[in-house]
Amino acid sequence: MKSGDSTTINVPPESSAVSKGKAPLLPVAAGPASSGGWKKGIAIFDFILRLFAMVAALAAAAAMGTSDETLPLFTQFFQFQASYDDLPTFQFFVIAMALVAGYLLLSLPFSIVTIVRPFAAGPRILLLVLDTVALTLTTAAGGAAAAIVYLAHNGNSNTNWMAICQQYGDFCQKVSGAVVGSLIAAMLFVFLVVLSAMALRRI
Amino acid sequence: MKSGDSTTINVPPESSAVSKGKAPLLPVAAGPASSGGWKKGIAIFDFILRLFAMVAALAAAAAMGTSDETLPLFTQFFQFQASYDDLPTFQFFVIAMALVAGYLLLSLPFSIVTIVRPFAAGPRILLLVLDTVALTLTTAAGGAAAAIVYLAHNGNSNTNWMAICQQYGDFCQKVSGAVVGSLIAAMLFVFLVVLSAMALRRI
Numbered sequence: 001m002k003s004g005d006s007t008t009i010n011v012p013p014e015s016s017a018v019s020k021g022k023a024p025l026l027p028v029a030a031g032p033a034s035s036g037g038w039k040k041g042i043a044i045f046d047f048i049l050r051l052f053a054m055v056a057a058l059a060a061a062a063a064m065g066t067s068d069e070t071l072p073l074f075t076q077f078f079q080f081q082a083s084y085d086d087l088p089t090f091q092f093f094v095i096a097m098a099l100v101a102g103y104l105l106l107s108l109p110f111s112i113v114t115i116v117r118p119f120a121a122g123p124r125i126l127l128l129v130l131d132t133v134a135l136t137l138t139t140a141a142g143g144a145a146a147a148i149v150y151l152a153h154n155g156n157s158n159t160n161w162m163a164i165c166q167q168y169g170d171f172c173q174k175v176s177g178a179v180v181g182s183l184i185a186a187m188l189f190v191f192l193v194v195l196s197a198m199a200l201r202r203i
Numbered sequence: 204m205k206s207g208d209s210t211t212i213n214v215p216p217e218s219s220a221v222s223k224g225k226a227p228l229l230p231v232a233a234g235p236a237s238s239g240g241w242k243k244g245i246a247i248f249d250f251i252l253r254l255f256a257m258v259a260a261l262a263a264a265a266a267m268g269t270s271d272e273t274l275p276l277f278t279q280f281f282q283f284q285a286s287y288d289d290l291p292t293f294q295f296f297v298i299a300m301a302l303v304a305g306y307l308l309l310s311l312p313f314s315i316v317t318i319v320r321p322f323a324a325g326p327r328i329l330l331l332v333l334d335t336v337a338l339t340l341t342t343a344a345g346g347a348a349a350a351i352v353y354l355a356h357n358g359n360s361n362t363n364w365m366a367i368c369q370q371y372g373d374f375c376q377k378v379s380g381a382v383v384g385s386l387i388a389a390m391l392f393v394f395l396v397v398l399s400a401m402a403l404r405r406i
Contacts, residue, residue, distance in 0.1 A: 086361035089350045121404045128400045132393050135335070136342050143346035147292045151351070152362070158289035159355070161364040190335050193396065197331045201324045201403045 039118035042199045047111045053188035054104035060181030061097035064090055067174035082168040089148045096141035100134050128196040135189035142182035149175050242321035245402045250314045256391035257307035263384030264300035267293055270377035285371040292351045299344035303337050331399040338392035345385035352378050
């Protein structure tokens with residue numbers, strides 16, 4: 001009888017309660033928490049990318065908008081001057097880039113909402129749709145300006161369009177920089193759209 | 204005994220088996236089936252939009268690629284001729300549109316996969332990423348070609364670039380049509396990206 005008592009004491013009752021009672025609860029609690037952190041990480045990255053894209057779009061608009069060059073030679077009635085508003089494509093570029101930068105500023109609060117609530121699908125879908133439209137605007141403006149910049153650099157002998165960058169070197173440099181800024185913004189938008197899609201997918 | 208026999212015959216034993224055995228199963232089966240049908244509808248619509256976008260991209264590439272015009276006046280050493288490969292932007296346009304049309308053709312099997320398996324997230328994310336890249340390519344080519352077409356129509360007095368559409372009217376019409384085709388394709392791509400995002404979201 002004494003040996004039977006000692007065997008029952010040897011079994012610890014609390015360890016079995018821990019292993020039996022709490023073990024099935026832990027994976028259930030850890031599942032959504034870890035994927036929520038993953039979604040939150042994507043949302044924070046989205047916010048940072050958005051800031052960079054805004055800087056790129058603003059820089060592109062500013063570089064294009066301040067591109068003025070007046071040549072030191074002039075006649076009595078005429079002054080040789082190049083400015084972005086000589087070409088309608090560059091005007092469109094400035095307007096489009098300013099619009100995109102403004103949209104990115106207004107989209108920052110929605111990006112913060114996706115950081116605070118990683119599982120809310122509504123703000124993400126809104127951002128994805130508007131990002132896609134902004135991507136289209138950015139790429140169209142960048143592509144159009146790039147075509148004109150190429151023409152300004154190289155000209156075209158078949159249509160008798162002369163290159164103007166020999167005369168207006170500084171103007172061309174600024175304009176080329178603006179195009180590069182818009183293409184960087186477009187690349188960031190592609191990343192933003194892909195990130196939003198990744199975050200929208202079911203876990 | 205004869206009336207008792209007739210009453211037992213009046214009760215159909217199979218109707219109770221149907222109402223009791225199959226009724227609780229139906230709502231369980233209808234829940235995922237209805238949302239799956241919704242996703243399947245999106246996938247079918249995606250497939251049709253993809254076909255339309257392919258037609259638009261192919262038409263744009265073909266219209267631009269066949270844009271040739273030879274003027275009836277010529278000198279002994281020179282013939283007045285306009286073709287899409289006189290302008291590098293139009294060459295890029297043809298290549299980009301052909302690439303996009305080829306991509307759309309290759310993406311059709313993946314679209315069929317999303318119709319057959321509405322809940323598979325992998326093919327949808329792949330299509331969304333590639334659609335976004337193709338949208339960028341289409342828009343860049345369309346925007347660049349539009350800028351050059353505008354220049355060909357209106358010219359620019361500040362840079363001494365003359366309009367060429369007075370001479371080459373047919374060429375300009377074909378080229379403008381190609382640009383319109385590319386913009387239609389870009390719009391369809393925006394819809395495709397938004398549709399994929401909708402289908403990816405959790406139900």
